[in-house]
Amino acid sequence: MPYSDFDTKKRFARLPALLLPWYAKNARDLPWRRDREPYHVWVSEIMLQQTRVEAVRGYYERFLQAFPTVRDLAEAPEETLLKLWEGLGYYSRARNLQKAAKLIVSQYGGEFPRDYNSVRALPGIGDYTAGAICSICFETSVAAVDGNVLRIAARIAEKDEPIDLPAVKKSVAQSLQEVYPAGHCGAFTQSLMELGACVCMPKVTKCDICPVREICLSHAHGTQATLPKKLPKREKRVEPRTVFLLECDGAYAIHRREGKGLLAGLWQFPNTEGQLSPSDALQAAESFGVKPIELLRETHKTHIFTHIRWEMVGYHIRCREKSEVFLWATPEELQSTYALPTAFRIFLGENT
Ligand code: SF4
CATH class of the missing domain: 1.10.340.30 (Hypothetical protein; domain 2)
Incomplete structure (x- = not known):
């Protein structure tokens, strides 16, 4: 010993x-x-x-x-x-x-x-x-x-x-x-x-x-x-992601993450693996049933977890329809009521 x-x-x-x-x-x-x-x-x-x-x-x-x-x-x-x-x-x-x-x-x-x-x-x-x-x-x-x-x-x-x-x-x-x-x-x-x-x-x-x-x-x-010495660190896995800030009548689309894994059960903006181009992002928004009107802003963010690094592009898209797939929350409700992890909240400051 x-x-x-x-x-x-x-x-x-x-x-x-x-x-x-x-x-x-x-x-x-x-x-x-x-x-x-x-x-x-x-x-x-x-x-x-x-x-x-x-x-x-x-x-x-x-x-x-x-x-x-x-x-x-x-x-x-x-x-x-x-x-x-x-x-x-x-x-x-x-x-x-x-x-x-x-x-x-x-x-x-x-x-x-x-x-x-x-x-x-x-x-x-x-x-x-x-x-x-x-x-x-x-x-x-x-x-x-x-x-x-x-x-x-x-x-x-x-x-x-x-x-x-x-x-x-x-x-x-x-x-x-x-x-x-x-x-x-x-x-x-x-x-x-x-x-x-x-x-x-x-x-x-x-x-x-x-x-x-x-x-x-x-x-x-x-x-x-x-000193002290440490074992070599495991490299973080890099995951590109696309995050959608879908806005309709001043409210933003959110939904719950699955009950298992990273950020289990917390609220999130809709997001998907990979970094989509602006036109692909608009198409994806269409498929959510929200009738996108215009792309307001594109933002790039990084969030680091213990073993993973998310390299994210966020698209703030104004929409015509509140699809029932999502819960729609105002910025005030996002502040007061829903637990939105930092990985997603970092998109809010510049967009709301
Ligand atoms: S315990 Fe740390 S701070 Fe104190 S003398 Fe040793 S090395 Fe310096």
Whole structure:
């Protein structure tokens, strides 16, 4: 196991004494740090996966205003939930939150479970999130290891095994777990997160103000910029698409995506694979039964998903007839009511 050697363990053992006083002085005031309510910590941790802290703030506050308790979330209409999640991406996170909320209500009477295995068994909760919730809310000594913690560990111990290997994650978790300080587990988890977010960042390392620099081998040898190592990234698949903004009497045609796969069940503008020419796009619009009058605008946009890149051309077409194949929504309704993923919403600004 790469992180189980004596030297690494000795370095990790010093982490609590170095990090806890630093965290007590330097922790940012974030809305989800104001209490240790598991529902709040859980929602914030799910939102923070793949999303920046600054982007999450507003979403977090609106979400808790709409659903102040687990029970409110469990009972929320899916449309309201997805609308609140709109723009955060990775919509399965929102659906899993609700699935888990329903389980918490049906199996635990609305009380968040307190033991690690029960938390880990909830939909959408992996090792990291379960570790974060249990250490922060219940003072359980279980490590929460995400990309931030792996990066810090690789630099402190100066290890070059790729951090995306499961064996590396397991080894870091085991070695850190041994040094979790009883009574300060939550603060320790958060101090590691804070170090990764503000001091030992992916491209910038503020070693001169880093509280753990005296135990950091990368700092001693000047190798911070070369660590951590990662496995080579899979190339994103490029998918050309055509998006239709069909407008009739100030309303736009939308319909639901299929219940499976990318952006499952969300609303979308009609779209098709491949990039059509303007004349082919008008012909396609005709086949939707909307009687196109004129092509108002052509726009080109790119949207990047985890493994796919959509290269899109959007055609804004004025139409004579509201085909019943679609639901017709005004720009105001698109803002207030329907969850339209960013991949489609990016066409709206210039066209409405
Ligand atoms: S000393 Fe530098 S490289 Fe080491 S943990 Fe701190 S910021 Fe990261």
